[in-house]
Amino acid sequence: MQLLFKYNWMVREDWFRWCDELSEEELLQNRPGGMGSILHTLFHIIDVEWSWIRLLQGKADFQESFEEYNSLEKVRKLEAEFHLEVENFVNQWDDSMEERLLHNTLADGRIETHTWGEVIRHTIVHEIHHIGQLSIWAREMGREPISANLIRRGLSSSLKD
Template sequence: MIKLFQYNWMVREEWFEWCMQLPHEEYIRERVGGVRSFHRTLFHIIDVESSWIRALDGKPDEMPSLEQYDTVERLHSLSKHYRSDVESFAAKWTSEMELKSFSVPWEPDETHTYGEVIRHVIAHEIHHIGQISVWAQEIGSKPVSANFIGRGLNT
């Protein structure tokens, strides 16, 4: 599980570097599909990861606002800030947590297992990074590699 989080973080870092090369207008331009822009999609990825992991860890959802993080650099800073929460939680993960049930404030009538949520958070980011890759190609740019192989995460 931790290797997939590390993979997502590596790819996210590379996308932040890629986005820093884009003109701001291109970065925030409304697009078809997904969360409608590079900026909104990266914010959504960070917000979802943080919200779910903080909920699993018994912490309140901080609910940052998109307007507070209106540049690539500010959003990158938010990503780094929340990553420490996720790393801390992932370091405490045990197999006994897999089937533990809980509910979140935004879905009070639903129950989930910790394992289900962890896999959702990982898959959610991979899904949205695929959308960003398509948009990169649409503007004639080479997307960040989605390859897990060769990232040094095999140990």
């Protein structure tokens, strides 16, 4: 599980560097799917990751709107601010946490119950899903997307010298 979070963070950083070459107009251009723009989708990925981790820790959910973070610099700063807490939680994960229950109250007052294992895996695949959308938009722009390849990223500690 930790390997997949590290993968997501590595790919996310690659996308941030990829975005450095785009204009603000290209980052904010309305696009079909995702959250409607490249930058809003990156913001959403960060928001969802941090929000779920905070809920698992019994802390308040993140409630900021994208309008307050509508530049690449602001989204990167937000990611840096949230990352340490997320990384600390992920690195402390152990098998005893798998079956713990999260009772999440929805906006309409209904309560959903999920295992922590479900939530953590949802958080991982949520980002991978949106990275796929960024890849499609990159190709539509005539640009090479960031590789989604997990292999050759040096993430497997068992193969390191």
